Amino acid sequence: MKGSQAIIKSLTDEGVDVVFGYPGGVLLPLYDVIYDSDLKHILVRHEQCAAHAADGYARASGKVGVCIGTSGPGATNLVTGIATAYMDSAPVVALAGQVGTSLIGNDAFQEVDTIGITMPISKHSYQAMDPSEIPQMIRSSFYIARTGRPGPVVVDLPKDVQEGELDYPENITIDLPGYKPTKKGHPLQVKKAAELILKSKKPVILAGGGVIHSESSEELQHISELIGAPVTTSLMGKGCFPEDHPLSLGMLGMHGRVASNMLVDECDCLIAVGCRFSDRTTGDVNKFAPNAEIIHIDVDPAEIGKNVDVTVPIVGDAKIILSHLLRILSQAKGRVSNANWTKHVKTFRASCIPRLSFDETPLKPQQVIKEISEAVTDDTIVTTDVGQNQMWMAHYFTSRNPRKFISSGGLGTMGFGFPAAMGAKVAMPDDDVVAVCGDGGFLMVCQDLATVKEYDIPVVVCVLDNRYLGMVAQWQKLFYDERISQTKLKAMPDFVKLAESFGVNAHRVERPGEMKETLREALDSGEPALIDVMIDPNEILPMVPPGCGLTEIVGEYQVERENPGEITYRPSAKETGGD
């Protein structure tokens, strides 16, 4: 068969049924095969959106997302999306067209060194120089992308290689002698961790994206309840522990919850699982968890000891390690007693629940997010863009399940939220999908309204419209003497008309109470929609300034006063064993 046919066969053998892409000259052989294949191809309107959509698809489903871009500019447009997936460990395979092998290196038309450009932002990359390499390469790419610490893999496909002939092998074995991710944690280390936990009086669990990748939410919750330890998460970990659980503290870090920041400061044992201690999570590392012995569980050995010194490192898959830990801790049940700490945690947590209800206009973002929370169900997937919209969502939105909160953390990529929502909806057609974006970030990718219209991908985009590059303006207000340099968006489209011009339903929300209803109706309509939400441009989220410790929060932190008691936690059907 032809190289291009082998590409499609390899993809379908991997279980791929949908790809996000954009064609080009060197991809003609591939697109000619796509023409009569069963593979669903979604034509995006910018390759960056193809990469983000593949990423959103991957994060929502746990499967590998696939994007395609042509050589040169197609490949460079994929780059931001590949880097985004890399920073957040999302399993993505990016297929890039390349000029013919005889032209490589000659600065041919639309030639770019895709391998060279993507080397530092991908988990691995391949360039096929012969059609016979294709099956093995694509197979290995998927294997690398989804195993160990997941990440993006790039496959560069020269035009003549797509055109050349090969015999598709019957059996493909993966032969990667240099790639053997550790799964099982070292038993001695797990034992040491258990001892440390049993000795501690004030344990806190910090959960990151690794908990979601390894699907170990249940084990995590069992441990938390067994030892009475509260759980805080990184941005990537949001949703891995039900945030209305009395032991949930919410997100930690620069824009984290007060309860998290204060209790991590106080704890004597921090059990960090599948997180990489990013500077946004820790604040000044020298002031981070100053009283704690740290246990760090991660599948990537290089993350251990990289940013924070740890007492007990454990390399391996979080699910396997947490189950092991749980077995040891359950046997020592009588010795686990942190009742005083747990009580303190619950009271302290209740005393600093952020205020959400506001009845003024312009609308307060807290109120908008409260209404979004009320309009959605546990199965709704929300994606965010980057900026204040993202941090408001991370801070105020209550996530209860893994893979339902999707956001660009490591790279902080504006323009991520909308295409990621598109990918998530394609992956999980039965779940409602809402993208929460800023006006600046949405405008970077708004052309893909055409895609959601054409393929009838019913996502609802909520544009939190403040006519500012809000997050940057916030920093200018707080740290640069209110000198608002280049962050006021003066000429902006009418987002309602913009959406309508693409044939997408659109609504405007300006007053408290309207958001909930409008969003619910938009979701129920089963069609793509945009909601332009006019919010207070002056609202800022209290934060920990860069370089400060987690307790050094600036800005007024408004606490919910009307209802300070216990939060009501609704165990999900799964937890209660119901249907």
Added chain:
Amino acid sequence: MDEQRSHIISALVMHRPGVLQRVSGLFTRRGFNIDSITVGPSEQDGLARMTIISRGDDKILEQIIKQLNKIIEVIKVRDLDPEGTVVRELCLIKTHATSESARSEILQYANIFRGRIVDVGPENLTLEITGTPDKIDALIDLLRAYGIKEIARTGPTAISRGSKTI
């Protein structure tokens, strides 16, 4: 702990195009220092051995080794203990040498250092020497007096002493 030391890192890698770029790119991107990097085929078909000399404290060294191990084409990495390691570098030195006395002195130095004259011209001599980097530095210092025209060094390559292999 915080002491900056020179480390000899030996890595067994797939012998494929792009691997050297991946390794050296890693050092650049992560801000690790590279004093030198040498690479050549190893005892096993399809595998090459790299010797990387890098400076840093223990924490940096740990990161270097862990990050190198993440590269899919890197099969094994070891930080070699300097005591138990044979380190050699090859150097070619072209010196200015017109007078008879200069020529015989240079020849003598070459003998003392177990080097060899590998090329002779009317106005120059080229020496070949292998040894530890220190030994090569010492010879270069001695030859400066005659006027060095060109130096080409390979950078150190290393192998552990005894029967130990990586």
